[in-house]
Amino acid sequence: MTDINTRALDRELKRGTAELLILSLLDARPRHGYDLSKLIHTRSGGQIQLHIDSLYPLLYRLEERGWIKGTWVEKPNERRRRFYKVTPNGRRMLAKQRETWAAFVAAVQRVIGDEHA
């Protein structure tokens, strides 16, 4: 069972959640920024929204860390779009973050469960 580093948890909850969401979505297939923001909005039932001014800086940060990689894709008669995909490094980070997240949820569950008992 993974230990939860509480300080890390605090940090992760603030911005790590968004990273986890983006990495998870990109894990399936490469997507562009607008696609990502729409998916997060719809799949969370409108609960989570990433603004344009936080989504893109986040993408750039992930890219600088080498977890995702953006490439320009051109299509005839269209503006070119930047598609992002997860790098092998990013995939490793995603696995770790998923684990941390699962441990966190389980821990929370236990606390909630105790209250009910």
Next chain:
Amino acid sequence: MPDWTQHVRPRLSGLRLSPTREAEIVEELSQHLDDRYRELIAGGMSPDEATRVALSDFREGNVLADYIAPLRQARPPSAITPGASGSNLLSDLWQDIRYAARMLRKNPGFAAVVVITLALGIGANSAIFSFVNAVILNPLPFPDSDRLVVISQTNPEGREISVSLLNFQDWQARSRSFEQLGGVCFTTFNLTGVDTPQHLAGQAVTLNYFSILGVQPQLGRIFSPEEDKFGAARIALISDSLWRRAFGADPNILGRSIKLDSDTVTVIGVMPPHFELFTKPDIWTPLGEALDPNSPWFDRGNHMGLYALGKLKKGISVSQVVTEMRQIGAQLEKEYPAVNSGHGVLTQSLQTSIVLDVRSTLLVLMGAVGFVLLIACVNVANLSLARSLVRQQEMGIRMALGAGRGRLIRQSLSESFLLSVLGGLAGILVASLLLSALISLAPPNLPRVADVQLSGRVLLFTAAVTLLTSFLFGLLPALSSTRITAAFSEGGRTSTSGPVRRRLFDSLLVAEIALALVVLTGAGLMTRTMYKIANVDPGFRTDHLLTMRMDIYGPQYRNNIPNIEAFQKAALTNVKALPGVESAAFTLSLPIAGSQWGSVFVVGDQPVVDRSQIPIAAFNPVSTEYFQTMGISLLRGRSFSEADGPQSPKVAVINETMARHFWPNENPIGKRLKQGWPEWTTPWREVIGVVADVKLNGVIDTTPLHVYLPLAQEGMASVYLAVRTKPEPQTLAASVQSALHSLDSQITIYQVRTMDEQLGRAVGSQRAAMVLLSAFAVLATLLAAIGIYGVISWGVVQRTREMGLRMALGALPRDVMWLVLRRSMLLVLAGVTLGLLGAFAVTRLLGASLTEGGLGKTPLLFGVKAMDPITFILTPIVLALVAFLACCLPARRATKIDPLVALRYE
């Protein structure tokens, strides 16, 4: 579709994004807004409404910029603006070097050529310096070694000879300069009573020998004054190497008895490892023990192989002791004119006496590689100069922006510094590769070879050379490329290069040719020397000749000529019976290997000469088939036969030189001579034959007077065996040795060599000098040719317009070619002239020997004068030819210039 740029770009303006990155972000975000806008329109919004909603995704304040600001892309590295006036010297330097590294990465070809050129130059220098350092510069491994001197005598011919014992004792009594004055006598011993008898080098030394050298035995003690007397019990000190080799480092070695030449000797001590001087002795014995009062030792006219070794008092210089010893020598000459007249005293520092033979060779080689490095520097300077031209505008712009000239020069120097460091590092690699090759090439007489290595001092030397190099090739281009006014006033268009720059190129070219010529001349002289040596007639057939030394000893042979003779006869019979052996003979002295017995002699029926003028000859007892085995032709009379035995009349065969010297117009057969001083009772001998001259002491020495005696009349227990073979001689080495050992397993056999090997050893230093100088000369010429080619090519490119113009006006290709060649060849001529002057000065070193007192040790050159006309005519021609070819390529290219293209050029 609205233009989002005006909404996005202002939000990024506060960030330090690169323009490209900013454009990318604007594009990406615009795309996002496009998508959103389209969606809103599709949802039924008006365009204005849709625009407003889409943009509302940007929150209050500039969140976008706040989030991007911490990212790396918003923090680009501070731009390097070389030449901008800086505040911190160190950080400026670092900046310069970083900038230099960037410039070199952009020109990998240029960088590679420079680094390789420098690596060759620096590597060769470091390798040769390793030798100079180990052999000449490193102090000898003795305390106060700078106070040690070696003293010997010189004979009336000026040759170094050993000291007569009585003279030595007078030196000890009269000199005031020495803390201690001792002596050493080089001998050999045969260690017997072991499985394989060994022939060992030994030294008979005076009591104070060890304290002069400051050495103590690692085990046991040195001998006592009582043991240093004739008739005392025999004792010896042994070397660490022998102790381990023959006695398995036995800790109980002290007091043990060993057999030396069948005498029983007690070991009293073991010397520390690597204790050696002049030879690598395994045995030290007291000299006094050997000094039988009735022996020839106590005849002042005899030089029995003793050399004096002294330690100077503190504050006494070598030149002071040289003067004192000369005075004492003069006194002794006056007191004992019969034996001392014409004799001199030779006093040298120990260091000098050890390295004398090789010092001039090493210095010449050091000079040669120094020149190679200089040529390399000139080449690199040329390259940098040509490149600096391209960068003149860049420099100009920077100066216009306020960079100081000093700063720009420094930056240019950093570039050459960086190149030199790379060249130096690669040079160390080259040096370590070269070093192992050089060590294998080292002549056998090179002392202290074991100490040759890339030591700390060598690396320091390399670093110094590297720094100097960077300065040498960096400064000129640095100064020249910052000479800006010309660049701007000509508006970047150069009709011909500025006269200053052109003169610079020209003088570099001239220097390069001159340097190359000096090295080439040295190599030429050595090649001629080797050619002369190879063509020396040694006077005998050197091929298919196997030689070895053989010592017999034991009570049955001591002073027993018949027993020695019987053994030697049986040995020859055994050896001649071996398949493949044509003939075999014994001799005391082997040609090339050197005379073992030199003696004064008296010629019968001729006026007795003054003692100082009495002639000296090599006396050489040989067995009957010697001349036939060696292939020495008999010119007159007969050679020795079995009839010339111990009881028959004493006879001698002389060489041609001797016959010519004493009986120029007579038949020497039947004349008489006597070995020794006139008053000696040695027998008179009749000359029965004259044989052709052979080279006795190496290949280079003049042929001495040479008297052959029948071995059967002398009885020599230590002789050379010469075997004339049908197959390659070394194939018989083993069977000959076992044939000898089958007669007596306790004889020692050593120095088993073919005569060709013997010859190779004799000319080892010349061969090494020739190979190395030739290699350096080829390198120098090649580098010079590349340099010439580069400079002339550059000149042609510079004059393309001029040539095009001339051709448009009707000049023929021939004329243009001539234009280029004439100028180039004038420069080559200037370089050759300068080089010849340099060569005159430098090649003297090869011919002369650098000795104190002007006493000649063997010079490197043989049969060739330092100003050999053939060399001095041929080498300039060769170099000029190479230079001509290097000029031809660019000159031909000049003739292919299309006038139209040329006029548009630049």
